[in-house]
Amino acid sequence: MSGKNAEPAAATKSWRDRFKGASVNLFYAPALIMLVLFSLYPLISGIGISLTSWDGFNPEKIFVGLSNYVTMLRDANFRMTLINTFIYGIGSTVIQQVLGLGLALLLNSKIRGRNLMRAIIYLPALVSAVIMGTMYYFIFQYDTGALNTILSALGLEKVVWFQNATTALIIILVVNSVQFVGTSMIIYLAGLQGLDQSVVEAASLDGASGWKMFWNITLPGLAPSFTTSVVLNLIGGLKLFDVIKVLTGGGPGYSTNSVSSYISIQYFDNQNAGYAAAMGVVLFIIIAVVTTVMNKGLDKLGWN
Amino acid sequence: MSNATKQPDVTIVGKKEHRSFRWLAYVFLIIMCLIQLLPFWLAICASSKPSDDLSSSLFLRFDFEWSNFATAITDGGILKAIVNSVIITLCSTIITCLVGAAAAYPLARRQTRGNKLVSPASWPS
Numbered sequence: 001m002s003g004k005n006a007e008p009a010a011a012t013k014s015w016r017d018r019f020k021g022a023s024v025n026l027f028y029a030p031a032l033i034m035l036v037l038f039s040l041y042p043l044i045s046g047i048g049i050s051l052t053s054w055d056g057f058n059p060e061k062i063f064v065g066l067s068n069y070v071t072m073l074r075d076a077n078f079r080m081t082l083i084n085t086f087i088y089g090i091g092s093t094v095i096q097q098v099l100g101l102g103l104a105l106l107l108n109s110k111i112r113g114r115n116l117m118r119a120i121i122y123l124p125a126l127v128s129a130v131i132m133g134t135m136y137y138f139i140f141q142y143d144t145g146a147l148n149t150i151l152s153a154l155g156l157e158k159v160v161w162f163q164n165a166t167t168a169l170i171i172i173l174v175v176n177s178v179q180f181v182g183t184s185m186i187i188y189l190a191g192l193q194g195l196d197q198s199v200v201e202a203a204s205l206d207g208a209s210g211w212k213m214f215w216n217i218t219l220p221g222l223a224p225s226f227t228t229s230v231v232l233n234l235i236g237g238l239k240l241f242d243v244i245k246v247l248t249g250g251g252p253g254y255s256t257n258s259v260s261s262y263i264s265i266q267y268f269d270n271q272n273a274g275y276a277a278a279m280g281v282v283l284f285i286i287i288a289v290v291t292t293v294m295n296k297g298l299d300k301l302g303w304n
Numbered sequence: 305m306s307n308a309t310k311q312p313d314v315t316i317v318g319k320k321e322h323r324s325f326r327w328l329a330y331v332f333l334i335i336m337c338l339i340q341l342l343p344f345w346l347a348i349c350a351s352s353k354p355s356d357d358l359s360s361s362l363f364l365r366f367d368f369e370w371s372n373f374a375t376a377i378t379d380g381g382i383l384k385a386i387v388n389s390v391i392i393t394l395c396s397t398i399i400t401c402l403v404g405a406a407a408a409y410p411l412a413r414r415q416t417r418g419n420k421l422v423s424p425a426s427w428p429s
Contacts, residue, residue, distance in 0.1 A: 024409070024410045024414060025410050025414065025419065027406040027407060027410045028406065028411060030407070031406065032407075102332075103333070107333070111329065111333070117333055120337045120340050121336060123340055123341070123344070124340055124343065132343060135344070135346055135347045138343065138346035138347070138349075138361040139342065139343070139346065141361060144358060145360075146346060146360070146362040149360040149361070150362070182340075
């Protein structure tokens, strides 16, 4: 790992020559140690725990092989949370791309107060998702919530927003997308400002305008920003946790849980640490595969 | 969006021909800004009310409940929490910068096979 035996062996090089400057490699020792300690070790011990029937605090762990993974295949709740996870991941990615690109295009043009607007739209992304979720909860409360106040002012019935699984799912999805739409907007703004102005000018001299300009010049120029934004949003959506915990706690029933929040329920409420770890491993693999495929696919299309 | 040839800038609003479009853009942007500001307004409103208040979360209370802030400082320990935040932010920034910069140098300068293995930037992804 330290690169000492890694250089191609050249017959003419002496032992001393070959390792010349290798001590520079020590510079990344701190980073490597931290990575191993805080990322690799938990990952591996998590895989280890997933093969046991540990309850979270018992000093003894009983090895049960792959039975946690078999349980997972039979668990209808896990299937549902997996589907929810993909709804959150794909849904919020789509919403954030559309809204973020729209906002970036509008706020890149000469419009009054655009700096203030950029700041305001990015504002919620600065606050931690738990706090933001609590604040959004004020909107959807039943008797004192902002939305229900508006509804009853208009003479309409008050709505119990988190009673229905579908509505609750959509609310979580929208809240997450709206909170982090600023990050997509910033990425697209940077992409727009990095567009090659000479290409834009050439295209406009050739008579491209409006939609044609947007479709043939602006959008292809934004491809790298698109890839970055999509991959970041996808990861963010697939591991969604805080907003669910704060807004619905996974309810009604288990119906709005993502895999992450279902893991926390299994670990802390049901004391199924082994099962929770197994689901964590599966979630890790899913996120890794999805983002790699996404990155590779966009790469192949030349969108990188 | 028909006569945008004279303007090489990548703008879709900002021309006089598109008054209605410009107007729509402003409406959309202002609505987005209001949506983004709404939770902050609700938090301010909530901070103005005692815990037994049952009025709508959309409005401020006329007699602002300043004691909420005093409670946050005395019982909530908010000052301690702020200090903790500052310490965590400062330390993690310093550690990340130092460790990251130190790790980046050999990875950029010495492209041996072992170093490429360590560097995620060179992984096929």
